[in-house]
Amino acid sequence: MTDLLTVSRILKEQDNIDILTHHYPDGDTLGSAYALCGILQNMGKNARVITSGTVAGKYEFLSEGVKKQEFEREFVVSVDVAAPTLLGENQQEYENIIDLCIDHHGTNSIEAKVKYVEETSAAASEIIYELAKVMDAEITVPIANGIYTGxxxxxxxxxxxxxxxxxxxxxxxxxxxxxxxQDINTAMFEMKTRAKLELERMVYRTLEYFFDGRVAVIHTTLEMQEKAGIGDDEVEGLASIPRRIEGVLLGITMREKENGVFKISVRSNKGANAAEFCQIFGGGGHAAAAGCTVEGSLEEVKAKLIEAAEKLI
Ligand SMILES: [Mn+2]
Structure with a gap:
């Protein structure tokens, strides 16, 4: 692996830079990407953020801090993207041409010419902060907002x-x-749309316990989403629900992404490892928070998950 000084030197030599976020971008991938974009633009470079999937409205302010630029790309950076599949709709176009990968997932499997993966960072945005220091970049308000959000x-x-x-x-x-x-934390952690609360009301009713309450499982389906009138981009943050329950070691959230395909988010409390669990299904992440994708009907997928959880718990 390389060091930040090398990363800084490489970036300073480049121009016309595409910055990739992961699919269904969250606050960290967007905060990192827009902060980096701002840093590069302030150095007189052309840079833009390329997202995948819809971006939730609460993150819109992050994009307002950078200029919209059109150019022929010459350099590609991915931020907070742990695996090629997480590039979503951008995977085909970009997976083989990533020049620089900046991430904080220990399981990172992106193919890039230069990789800077630093697992001790709580957020990719922390790496962007360190990079900004090394690059001697001024932390303007939009850049501060990006890093803080991440x-x-x-x-x-x-x-x-x-x-x-x-x-x-x-x-x-x-x-x-x-x-x-204050505005950032209110928007990220307090505010919800009515549709989101409606979906949560339905999701709570799906809660099931296994192994003396050490494993809790909830799910959401496309049908539930439609009933709640909620957009795809808004369905997030559900994964913390089962982990909040006393005695639960492994909280599993199943989200139907398309017919027969479930995105699984796992959160763990002390005594269980979410990344270990998700690796069984080809996914990855951190000890406390990880994800994977499992195919099958709701009942089939749930059965597979319970079986894997039994071995781990
Ligand atoms: Mn992250």
Missing amino acids: VSTDTGCFRYTNTTHRSHLIAAEMMASGADW
């Missing part, structure tokens, strides 16, 4: 076990640089 969302507002002393220091520095931390 750190805050990936640490669950500084509550998850991945949170470090450094996460707080970076957040504090972003506050000092003018990040709209």
